[in-house]
Amino acid sequence: VPRKRGQRFPHPSGSGSPLEAVARGNGQALRRGGEPVRDVPRRIALPWAEWGFDWCIYTYAHQFLIFHSAVVEKGGRAAVLAGPSGSGKSTLCAALLGRGWRLLSDEVGLLDPKRGLLLPIPRPVALKDASIGLIGRLLPHTRLGRVFAATRKGRIAHMRPPTDAVERQAEPAKPAWVVFPTHANNANTELAPLRKAAGFVRLEANCYNYAALGCNAFEALGKMIGTASCFALPFADVEAAAELVEGLAEVQPAAAVPLDAA
């Protein structure tokens, strides 16, 4: 983004790009219109550019229902791994990519309310702290980018998205499973079926624009939860968790969980 030290990104005030990065002598600022959003050091410009992309999606892509989730697909059926930052969804997502699942997104789930399909937006998977070494060991052939220390989310490294995911980025997928992973070192790793209503409420809590879409959001989310099976997935070991999610792909969606499961 920045060209030379001190040179401004070509963006005179008055134009309306949603987000601009300004190179300064000592660092950068992300700007919205004329006002700086936040000054950030040059050394972590790349993670910030990535958060800037996310910000643009959350702020502008209201034609979709947007979740904070990773989305992976196998055999035409997609698993939504929803949860707040630090719940382990990126790590689990990376582990599933290693097992041949297709990456739709690591950070944002985009549901097209009209078609009821999840849209891919394959970008590098952002791994944090301990996940960086873990995924490096689990998937030795995966290319990880440089490690950015001490960002606002800790240490960050980006995993290159599989070529297949990028080539098939125009191909949406049907939601089949909604999984809520929560990582804890002492957790008992299990895939616990959730009632549909509970899944709805938990997924809604991870929506960015549920209120903005109003009634359409309720119906689109309801339809999605209606056809998908919901699970809570507390896990300590990411490999075991990936194994459990992998097992889902063997099960037919209709038979996975009865409507009144506990």
Added chain:
Amino acid sequence: LPRFNPRQPFLSMPPDDLLLRVFADPALIVGLGVEGWELLLVQARRTNLTARLSYWIECAGVLGDVPDRIGMQFAAVRVVAASRRRAIEWEVNRLHRVLTAAGYPMLLLKGAAYAAGGCRWPAVAARWASTSWCPVTNSKGPKGISSRMAGSRPSSTFTTGVLPKMEP
């Protein structure tokens, strides 16, 4: 239009009142190229008029000439406009309940008045924050806030308990 430089999209935009010209004549968008849409969307977004622009284009009957990818942006801003409108309607609805219960009439001004009056473009109403005034009257006539209102005519006045129905 200026020569478009994709490496410097904003530098290659000289001062241009394209947005105003399109509001004056929506048919201008027919055959607008990449550089034209780039400028138009930037100007519309900067002035918070994207949703209104989309409704304006639709009313002029040239929505079919909008490229698909621009149409997606229009769909997105319309969602926001509709949600702001809902928020205004909700606010008016709540205030109306309280004020009518206490025996006061309710005046709506600006955006809220347009919205409650059934303005054709939700975006128009959504641009302004809702403003509601409660005229205070006593035996000596108008007083306080309402006296400042003496010369102005409100766009919508509700003195009954009936509000326009909220859309689902």
